[in-house]
Structure formats: C-alpha cells, structure tokens
Amino acid sequence: xxxxxxxxxxxxxNAKKSDQAETKTIYSVQNFNLWYGNxxxxxxxQMDIPANKVTAIIGPSGCGKSTFIKALxxxxxxVPSVRMNGSIYxxxxxxxxxxxxxxxxxxxxxxxxxxxxxxxxxxxxNVVYGPKTHGIxxxxxxxxxAKKSLKGAALWDEVKDRLxxxxxxxxxxxxxxxxxxxxxxxxxxxxxxxxxxxxxxPISTSKIEELVQTLKKDYSIAIVTHNMQQAxxxxxKTAFFLNGEVVEYNITDxxxxxxxxxxxxxxxxxxxx
Amino acid sequence: MVVNVxxxxxxxxxxxxxxxxxxxxxxxxFLLCAVISILTTIGIxxxxxxxxxxxxxxxxxxxxxxxxxxWPFGKNASYGILPLISGTLLITVVAMMVAIPVGxxxxxxxxEFASFRVRKVVKPILEVLAGIPTIVYGxxxxxxxxxxxxxxxxxxxxxxxxxxxxxxxxxxxxxxxxLSEDAMSSVPSTIREGAFAMGSTRLExxxxxxxxxxxxxxxxxxxxxxxxxIGETMIVSVAAGSTPKLTTDVTDSIQTMTGxxxxxxxxxxxxxxxxxxxxxAVGMTLFxxxxxxxLLSQFISRRFKEDY
Amino acid sequence: xxxxxxxxxxxxxxxxxxxxxxxxxxxxxAAIFGIVVLTVLLYRIFSEGLPYLDWAFLTNxxxxxxxxxxxxxxxxxxxxxxxxxxxxxxxxxxxxxxxxEEYAKENRFTRFIRMNISNLAGVPSVVFGxxxxxxxxxxxxxxxSIMAGSLTMSLLILxxxxxxxxxxxxxxxxxxxxxxxxxxxxxWQTIRRVVLPAAILGILTxxxxxxxxxIGETAPLLMIxxxxxIAYLPENIWSGFTVLxxxxxxxxxxxxxxxxxxxxxxxxxxxxxxxxxxxxxxxIRNKFxxxx
Numbered sequence: 001x002x003x004x005x006x007x008x009x010x011x012x013x014n015a016k017k018s019d020q021a022e023t024k025t026i027y028s029v030q031n032f033n034l035w036y037g038n039x040x041x042x043x044x045x046q047m048d049i050p051a052n053k054v055t056a057i058i059g060p061s062g063c064g065k066s067t068f069i070k071a072l073x074x075x076x077x078x079v080p081s082v083r084m085n086g087s088i089y090x091x092x093x094x095x096x097x098x099x100x101x102x103x104x105x106x107x108x109x110x111x112x113x114x115x116x117x118x119x120x121x122x123x124x125x126n127v128v129y130g131p132k133t134h135g136i137x138x139x140x141x142x143x144x145x146a147k148k149s150l151k152g153a154a155l156w157d158e159v160k161d162r163l164x165x166x167x168x169x170x171x172x173x174x175x176x177x178x179x180x181x182x183x184x185x186x187x188x189x190x191x192x193x194x195x196x197x198x199x200x201x202p203i204s205t206s207k208i209e210e211l212v213q214t215l216k217k218d219y220s221i222a223i224v225t226h227n228m229q230q231a232x233x234x235x236x237k238t239a240f241f242l243n244g245e246v247v248e249y250n251i252t253d254x255x256x257x258x259x260x261x262x263x264x265x266x267x268x269x270x271x272x273x
Numbered sequence: 274m275v276v277n278v279x280x281x282x283x284x285x286x287x288x289x290x291x292x293x294x295x296x297x298x299x300x301x302x303f304l305l306c307a308v309i310s311i312l313t314t315i316g317i318x319x320x321x322x323x324x325x326x327x328x329x330x331x332x333x334x335x336x337x338x339x340x341x342x343x344w345p346f347g348k349n350a351s352y353g354i355l356p357l358i359s360g361t362l363l364i365t366v367v368a369m370m371v372a373i374p375v376g377x378x379x380x381x382x383x384x385e386f387a388s389f390r391v392r393k394v395v396k397p398i399l400e401v402l403a404g405i406p407t408i409v410y411g412x413x414x415x416x417x418x419x420x421x422x423x424x425x426x427x428x429x430x431x432x433x434x435x436x437x438x439x440x441x442x443x444x445x446x447x448x449x450x451x452l453s454e455d456a457m458s459s460v461p462s463t464i465r466e467g468a469f470a471m472g473s474t475r476l477e478x479x480x481x482x483x484x485x486x487x488x489x490x491x492x493x494x495x496x497x498x499x500x501x502x503i504g505e506t507m508i509v510s511v512a513a514g515s516t517p518k519l520t521t522d523v524t525d526s527i528q529t530m531t532g533x534x535x536x537x538x539x540x541x542x543x544x545x546x547x548x549x550x551x552x553x554a555v556g557m558t559l560f561x562x563x564x565x566x567x568l569l570s571q572f573i574s575r576r577f578k579e580d581y
Numbered sequence: 582x583x584x585x586x587x588x589x590x591x592x593x594x595x596x597x598x599x600x601x602x603x604x605x606x607x608x609x610x611a612a613i614f615g616i617v618v619l620t621v622l623l624y625r626i627f628s629e630g631l632p633y634l635d636w637a638f639l640t641n642x643x644x645x646x647x648x649x650x651x652x653x654x655x656x657x658x659x660x661x662x663x664x665x666x667x668x669x670x671x672x673x674x675x676x677x678x679x680x681x682e683e684y685a686k687e688n689r690f691t692r693f694i695r696m697n698i699s700n701l702a703g704v705p706s707v708v709f710g711x712x713x714x715x716x717x718x719x720x721x722x723x724x725x726s727i728m729a730g731s732l733t734m735s736l737l738i739l740x741x742x743x744x745x746x747x748x749x750x751x752x753x754x755x756x757x758x759x760x761x762x763x764x765x766x767x768x769w770q771t772i773r774r775v776v777l778p779a780a781i782l783g784i785l786t787x788x789x790x791x792x793x794x795x796i797g798e799t800a801p802l803l804m805i806x807x808x809x810x811i812a813y814l815p816e817n818i819w820s821g822f823t824v825l826x827x828x829x830x831x832x833x834x835x836x837x838x839x840x841x842x843x844x845x846x847x848x849x850x851x852x853x854x855x856x857x858x859x860x861x862x863x864x865i866r867n868k869f870x871x872x873x
Contacts, residue, residue, distance in 0.1 A: 075470060078462075080389060104594055107472035117463040120486045130471040131585060133481065135593035145584045179467065186471055187585045292767070299769045300684045306676025307685075307694050310743070313736045314697050317708060320715040378611030386605055387612065395612050402615045404855065405622075406797025408826040409848050412833045413622050416841050443618055450615075474601035497703070504705025506800040507826075511833055531707050531800070538714070538804040556711045560704065567703035 026051040026190060026220045027072060032086035034067060036079060041067045043244045045086070049237075051189075054212060054221045056235030056252065058228055060267070064244040065224045066114075069192050072222065073109045074102050091189075107134065110183035114195040116175035118167035118182070123159050126167050126178055130186035145185050153181035154211050173204025180211065191215065193223040197230065209234050228268055232256050240264045321560055324553035331547050337554060343517035343533075345548045352551055354558060356517035360434065360527035361562075364509055365502040367438025367523055368445060372498050375442075376449030377491065383450070384457040385479040396451075403447035411511030414440035419512060432514025432526040440512070441505050445498045452497065456490025457483050489577035493570045500566035504559065506531040530559045626852075630845030638846055642812040643828065647839035650832070652847055657814045658727070658807070658822035659796055659854075665731035665818055666738070666795055671788050673735065674742025678784075681743075682750045683772055702740035709737045710804030718805050725806035728818040733801050738791040745787020749780040749869075782869035789862040793855050799826035825851045 027049035034042040041064045049055050057065045070076040071088065074095060087094045095105055107130075118126050127146045128136075136142060146163070150156040155177040159170070167178055176196060183191060193212075197205040212221060212234050225231050231238050232252060239249040240261075248255060248264045259265045329337070332352045340353015379399070383392055419436040423429045460483050468478045484491065514526030515536050528536070534552045542548040641651020677698070685691040713733030723729040753776060761771040807827050815822045825847060832844035 111470035303680035382608035382612040
C-alpha cells in the first residue's frame with residue numbers, strides 16, 4: 001500500500017490549514033462508554049471534533065467506529081438494548097441531558113449512511129422531505145431548496161429533467177448523492193458519514209470524495225471509512241479506533257506519516273485489519 | 274462374523290417391484306389430492322350456476338338485480354336483491370369504520386412504537402381474538418353490544434345494523450392489524466434511519482415514510498377485510514334481524530345476503546320452490562362480490578409491490 | 582443563502598414533539614383495544630355461564646326448559662365431526678402440499694392450483710354450505726349426516742392445511758434432501774423417510790389450528806341441516822347430529838333470557854375446547870421450532 005505517497009500532496013494543503021490557530025470545537029466527547037446488552041462496544045472515548053474540518057474515523061471492522069458516529073446524533077438509541085455513560089457535548093451542550101431534544105439535534109446534524117437509503121418516493125419528494133417535515137410549506141421555497149441541495153450534492157445536472165421519477169431508478173452512486181442532497185436540504189451544521197462509499201463503484205466513490213472536499217467549506221464533516229487511502233485523501237484529522245478504544249487521534253498527515261502508537265503503525269501498513 | 278452390507282442390500286432388492294410401483298403411484302396420488310381443490314372450486318361454481326339458472330327461469334334477471342323489494346314468501350313474492358345488498362354494504366361500512374382505524378393504528382403501534390415486550394403480549398392476544406368463533410361474537414353483539422348501544426340510542430331496536438356492524442369490525446381488526454403490520458415490518462429499517470437522521474419524530478417516520486412505503490400491503494389488507502365483512506354470516510344472522518330493507522339508516526333492522534341464506538335453510542322452504550332456488554342466486558351474488566374483492570386484494574399487493 | 586428559516590423550525594419542533602406523544606398514546610389505545618374487548622367478552626360469558634355449568638349440563642340432552650338443557654349431544658356431535666374431518670382434510674391437504682412442493686413443475690397448471698387454493702381460502706363459509714347441501718346432502722344422497730358435514734368441513738379447511746403444510750415442508754433445509762439422494766434413495770423414499778418425519782410436527786400444528794377453526798364454524802353446518810334439537814347420540818357416520826356452535830346459536834335465538842345464560846355456559850365449553858386445542862398446537866410449535 002502506498003498510503004504515505006498518496007497522502008503526500010494532500011498533506012501540503014492540510015499542513016497549511018492546521019498551521020492556523022486551532023479552530024472551534026463542534027463536538028466534545030468525554031469519557032464515553034457504550035454497551036450493547038452486556039458487550040461493551042466503546043471504552044472511555046475522549047475526542048474533540050473541530051468545526052469546518054473533515055474528521056476521518058478509521059479502524060478494522062467491529063472496532064466501534066460506526067457505533068461512535070451513530071452516538072453523535074443519538075441514532076444508536078434505535079437499538080433497544082443499548083446503554084451509555086459519559087457525555088457528548090455538541091455546540092457546548094450535553095446531548096444526553098434529559099431535556100435535550102433529539103429531533104433538534106438531528107436537524108442540526110445530518111447523516112449519510114453506508115448503503116444509500118432513499119425513500120420510495122420521487123427524487124423531488126426525497127429532497128424536500130426534511131424541509132416539509134420541519135414546517136416549510138411554500139412551494140417556491142421548497143423548489144429553491146431542492147435545486148440548491150441537488151446542486152450542492154453535484155446531482156442537479158443529472159436529474160433536473162426527471163425530478164418526479166422514483167428515486168429507486170437512480171444508480172447506486174446517484175442514490176447516495178441524493179441522500180447527501182436530502183441531508184443538505186435541512187441546512188445542517190454537521191454531516192456525519194458512515195462509510196458512504198463502501199457500497200459504490202470507484203467512479204462514484206471519487207465523485208463523493210470530491211463532494212466532501214467542496215462541502216467542508218460550509219459544513220463540519222465526520223466520516224467513517226475502512227479505506228485508509230480515502231481517509232488520507234480527504235480528511236484533516238484522523239482517529240484510529242481499535243476494539244472500541246481511540247488508539248490515536250491526530251492531524252491526518254501526522255498520523256499516517258509518523259504514528260505514535262505501534263498498533264496504528266501496524267494497521268496503516270497493512271499488518272492487520 | 275463379517276456383515277456384508279452390499280449383499281444384504283442386494284437381497285432386499287427382491288421387493289423392487291413394490292418400490293417401483295410406489296415411486297409411480299405416489300405422485301399420482303398427490304396429484305389427485307391437488308386436483309380435489311380444483312374440483313371443489315368447480316363444484317362451487319357449478320352448484321351456484323346450475324341452481325341460479327333454475328331460479329332465473331322463474332324470476333326475470335332484471336327484476337332480481339334492479340328490484341327494490343325482497344319478499345320471497347307467499348303469493349306476492351318479490352325478488353329484488355338490492356335490499357339484501359344494501360344491508361350487506363351497511364354492515365360492511367360500519368365494520369370497516371371500526372376495523373380500519375383501530376386495525377391500522379394497532380399495526381402502526383406494534384410495528385413502529387411498541388417495545389419488544391409489549392409486542393410479545395399484544396400479538397398473541399390479537400391471535401386469540403382472531404380465533405374466537407363467529408357465533409360467540411354474534412352472541413356478544415346481541416346480548417352485550419346492542420343493550421349498551423340502547424343506553425345511548427334509546428329507540429334502537431333489538432335487531433339493527435349498527436351492533437353487528439361494530440362487532441364484525443372487531444372481528445376483522447386482528448386481520449387488518451397483522452397484515453398491515455407485516456407490510457410495514459417489511460419496509461427496510463435503513464429507510465427509517467434515513468428519516469430519523471433528519472430529525473423526524475417516530476410519528477413522522479411512521480406516517481410519512483413507513484405507511485406510504487407499505488401502502489399496497491395495507492390497502493390489500495383493507496380490501497380483504499371488506500371481503501370478510503361481506504361474507505360474515507353468524508354475527509349478522511344473530512343480531513341484524515331478518516327484515517330486508519333498502520336503507521342507509523344503521524339503526525334499522527336489516528338483512529344481509531348471508532343472513533338470508535341461513536334464514537331460508539333454517540326454515541321449511543320446500544325443496545324445489547322458488548324460495549329454495551333463490552338462496553343460490555343470492556349465494557352466487559355473494560360469491561361474485563367476495564371473489565372480486567379477493568382478486569382485487571391480490572392484484573393490489575402484487576401490482577404495487579415495492580422492491581426495496 | 583439560508584432558505585430554511587431556523588426560527589420556524591424551532592417553533593414547530595415543540596408542536597411536532599407533542600403530537601408525536603399524543604398520537605403514540607392513541608395508537609397504544611388502539612393496540613390494547615383488543616385486550617379490552619376480550620376481557621369484557623370473557624367476563625360477561627363467564628359470569629353468566631358459570632352458574633349453569635355443571636355435570637348435568639354436560640350430560641343432559643337439549644330441552645325446552647333452560648334448567649334441564651344440556652349439551653351432551655352437541656359435544657358428541659362435535660367430537661364425531663372432528664374425528665371424521667381430521668383424517669380426510671389432513672390426507673387431502675398434506676397430499677396437495679407434497680404435490681406442490683415436491684413434484685409440481687413451475688408451469689401454468691401449478692400456478693392455477695396455487696391461485697385456486699388462495700381464492701378458496703377467501704370463499705365465505707355459507708357458500709361451502711351451499712356446496713355441501715347440494716352435492717353431499719342431495720346429489721350424493723348422504724342426507725343430513727355426519728359424513729356430509731365432515732366432507733363440507735374438510736373442503737372448508739383444506740386451504741389452511743395446504744398452506745401450513747407447505748410452510749412446514751419448505752422449512753426443511755435442502756441439505757437433508759441431498760443427504761438422502763446421495764445415498765441412492767428415490768424421491769418417494771426421501772419424502773417418506775426424510776421430508777414427512779421432519780415436517781410432521783409443523784403439519785400437525787397447522788392441522789390442529791385448522792380443526793379449531795372447523796369446530797367453531799356454524800354456518801355451513803346449519804345449512805346442510807345439522808339439527809339443533811336431538812335427544813340421542815350419533816351411532817355412525819350416517820347419523821344425524823348437532824354441534825356445539827349450532828346448539829349455542831339455537832339458545833341465543835330464543836327470546837327467553839335464561840336461554841342466553843345457557844348459551845353462555847355452552848360458549849364456555851366451546852372456548853375451553855378451543856384453548857385446549859390451541860395449547861397443544863402451541864406446544865407442538867415450540868417443539869418444532871427448536872429443530873434445524
């Protein structure tokens with residue numbers, strides 16, 4: 001694997017950015033533990049996620065990276081047997097406070113899933129689902145939102161003439177970009193991506209990666225990936241998870257070039273995982 | 274002693290003839306069984322058609338389907354089926370007004386809201402409700418629901434369309450609930466997650482995403498429910514009365530197609546009389562109605578099936 | 582730049598959360614509606630019927646006097662009916678299922694049989710009654726006998742047995758077949774020694790549930806002319822008979838209030854039989870689901 005070589009030219013860009021003063025923190029995770037039934041999936045996670053950056057989370061399958069990202073918008077609670085302690089602060093507020101509205105959190109934090117999951121509705125209805133749910137009824141505004149979101153997801157040109165067709169007719173890569181558009185439509189601050197390209201072909205994957213680069217101007221992005229090159233290509237910071245623990249969390253360039261931990265080195269050089 | 278399996282098997286082959294016979298006879302026998310189900314259908318259709326033709330030799334077809342008076346007894350007999358159809362539809366409408374909201378709401382609760390433990394209690398109870406004989410429901414309608422309704426509607430007669438209609442609805446709830454729930458459960462959870470992740474409440478996920486996605490299955494269950502209500506016999510025989518009436522008033526005593534058939538077979542309508550043949554004409558009408566509903570239900574669930 | 586008005590989103594959020602809570606309660610009420618109905622129904626029937634339920638009630642014949650009325654003939658009739666219906670419907674139903682699952686090729690005829698069976702399941706029971714009355718009672722001259730009733734009932738529950746037997750057969754893993762064929766067994770031997778033993782519990786469960794549908798069925802038997810007032814026990818399959826639901830129907834139809842109480846007692850007996858049959862079915866089902 002030529003991870004180091006791959007990340008070299010990206011690293012120049014990244015290095016410049018990280019030279020600037022540490023940006024605002026959007027998520028602060030403190031002593032976070034999580035169990036599924038009696039199996040502990042996350043151990044004492046400690047992590048600050050910066051605003052307007054791309055943060056990648058890597059690690060072998062079953063290391064807890066998906067669980068972690070789903071805890072950030074409390075999607076993990078949909079699993080009935082889940083238990084947690086510790087805290088996650090979003091924008092300075094503890095999202096597990098009893099009074100905290102999970103609907104509010106998820107309005108500010110969008111999510112893109114591993115497999116594209118459009119609703120069985122038209123392309124247009126998919127995009128305006130969120131705004132409609134949140135009370136926007138004006139047809140003109142909805143049309144504007146649909147156009148802007150689809151453009152934002154680099155899908156507009158491909159679908160502008162068939163907005164009323166069923167979303168299931170799109171290709172896998174198009175469906176995934178539709179899901180990104182759907183997520184952009186409610187104008188979130190953060191976008192969580194859970195292995196968004198693992199079900200896609202290489203060309204669709206590169207389109208999504210380009211998209212992530214554009215999106216980070218306006219959004220904070222956390223992306224789970226099992227593809228190390230991808231993490232190296234697109235992220236500013238990277239966290240390496242192993243068996244539910246954060247082994248190492250650092251600026252991407254640093255983590256891939258000079259890992260502090262032996263286990264990180266073993267993983268990125270392909271010795272396991 | 275050495276056991277020679279090969280030789281033993283060879284000796285056993287002596288009854289090969291029997292084996293070969295069974296190998297041929299078995300499929301023939303099973304095919305015969307399968308053919309019986311077809312013969313049953315043919316039997317039903319032939320019975321209805323032949324006896325209905327006899328009936329129409331005595332009563333003009335047009336009088337039957339357009340007549341507004343059903344009075345199959347005595348000299349001035351009149352065979353207009355519309356009152357029986359209106360009675361049947363009245364029961365069906367009342368029943369569906371109970372069964373659709375309650376059944377669908379139960380299905381939504383069980384599929385989208387209920388914890389595993391609640392589901393484990395409620396679902397078997399729905400199964401029990403579905404297994405109660407209809408005569409017991411009929412008894413319940415006559416001796417409990419009607420007196421209860423009479424407290425609210427003081428001039429409600431003992432026999433009326435409302436009470437059996439409600440009870441037929443109760444009887445159908447488990448069917449609509451379980452079929453609709455099946456349809457909703459087969460909507461993949463990734464689609465739900467997509468909606469949750471955008472800040473939807475459970476209610477919005479259920480009503481805006483899951484129900485529309487499962488709509489074909491849900492509608493099919495309603496149609497099947499209609500078919501069951503049309504064909505339901507004992508509840509209406511016991512509690513709806515036996516006065517065929519072309520009415521839309523649910524507090525009236527009415528008669529359904531099924532109720533009429535039972536009434537005639539209970540009475541002493543002599544074999545060969547026009548009254549006797551009239552039950553086949555009514556049965557034929559009933560059969561056509563329910564068959565159309567069943568076919569429609571199958572068509573909806575097949576034609577509009579979502580492939581996720 | 583921002584098209585989504587965050588203010589609107591915020592003010593609407595509370596309303597949405599409240600309506601979620603309210604509707605959740607409404608849906609919950611709907612879901613437990615069945616429990617409420619069942620409780621009321623059982624309470625009514627047991628409180629009215631239990632005082633009438635004694636040994637005499639079980640061993641008396643029907644009577645004009647409520648206090649002397651009993652269901653001996655009805656219990657005997659129901660048992661007779663089940664005893665004759667069970668083998669007929671099981672042989673026909675399981676045979677059809679084996680044909681469809683093991684022998685039938687995927688062609689038009691097979692699809693026709695399948696469609697036919699699913700449509701038969703939706704035919705109202707009165708129509709089966711008309712069939713029984715015309716074909717068995719009159720055409721075949723069986724009269725108003727147990728045999729005529731049992732044949733009608735067998736056809737009525739045939740679709741249920743076919744479908745449940747098909748499911749039981751389909752649940753057998755393919756490797757079981759392969760193991761049998763690999764040892765040189767023929768198709769019939771495989772069905773006889775592998776498929777049927779493996780599916781028998783599932784078939785029985787479906788069979789018992791189908792029979793419990795038959796034991797509560799009233800309309801078709803009323804139509805083929807099962808009597809409600811007989812003071813003798815059936816002697817053979819050609820005897821006249823009555824069954825529990827018909828006896829209950831008869832008492833329900835009487836104007837005297839006392840007969841309604843007798844009807845309740847009869848319903849208790851019918852429900853107890855149903856519960857027993859269903860418990861057996863559930864017991865077998867739990868045993869069956871542990872295999873494979």
